[in-house]
Amino acid sequence: MRGTRSTQTPEAFQMKTKGCxxxxxxxxxxxxxxxxxxxxxxxxxxxxxxYPNGAPTGACEDMLPRHVGVLPQPSRAPYALPTNMRTYQPGVHVTVTIVGPDYRGVLVTGASTNALGGWMLPPPDTTFLQCSGNAQGAVSHANTNLKGNSSVYTWVAPDTVLSPDYFMATVAQPRTVYWINVRSTTLSSEKLSGIGLATDASAGMADQKPFLLFLICFLLLQSLA
The missing domain is CATH 1.20.5 (Single alpha-helices involved in coiled-coils or other helix-helix interfaces)
Known part of the structure; x- marks a missing residue:
């Protein structure tokens, strides 16, 4: 007895394929x-x-820690950057403290991306970071240990003082929560202040010249009378 062969229509085949x-x-x-x-x-x-062992060198350019897919906090930073003085001279030591909640990641530098001057021996759990060719142009975290108000950063002013200076910091707690552009008050240069005083004095003398000439002429006329 010859068996019968089942036939399958194209529509049925398509339905079965779609089901698979x-x-x-x-x-x-x-x-x-x-x-x-x-x-x-x-x-x-x-x-x-x-970057658990410190910020990358490129972070000096914009103070961003290069955390992939993580943006800085839009809120105001809960940190301040007080210094021990408001003016500075070439070679003077200025101490900077990051005041606020404990933090794990940090990047602090002078004069934003200019990396002027240099930093002395960094506090515990931090390390030097090269910025703008300056091997000690910034300080960054060396690990993810907690750091706090007891961490004091000491900056040495450059030998040549050209303009007022300030400090910038990026602070992370933890690395997925960080703030940038934490800025200190501006430190003015005593050298520049001296130049300003001399300029003001010269301007004052210039303002007094007409009066002095009048006084001299008056005294001459009195002597000839």
Whole structure:
């Protein structure tokens, strides 16, 4: 007895193929959903571990720590950058403190990206960072240990004082939460202040010249009378 061969219409074949693809997509989606938490954890670990031993050299340009996918906080920074003096001379030591909550990551430099002067031996858990060719142009974190108000940074003014100076800092706590452009008050140069005083004195003498000439002429006329 000859067996009968089943026939399948093109429409039925397409329906079966679509069913297989749908089943495959469902399985793939289910697998991705199971993997998603692990991927998120890996991403967070990657972000949290960015540059644990100090900011990259490129951070000197814009004070950004280069944390991939993480933006600086838009709110006002809960930190201040007080200094021990308001004026400075060439070679003088200025101490800078980051006052606020404890922090883990830091980048502090003088005169923003100019990296003028240099820093003395950094406090514990921090290290030098080369900026603008200056090997001691900035200080950054050396690890992720907590740092606080007891960390004092000492800056040495450059030998040539050309303009007022100030300090800039980026502070992170932890690395996914950070603030940039934490700025100190401006330190004026005593050398420039002296020049300003001399200029003012010269201007004062110039203002008094007409009066002096009048006085001399008056005295001459009196002597001839």
């Amino acid at each position: 693809f749908r089943l495959l997509l469902v399985e793939l989606r289910h697998s991705l959903m199971e993997m998603l938490p692990g991927l998120i954890v890996l991403q967070l670990l990657y972000l949290a571990d960015c």
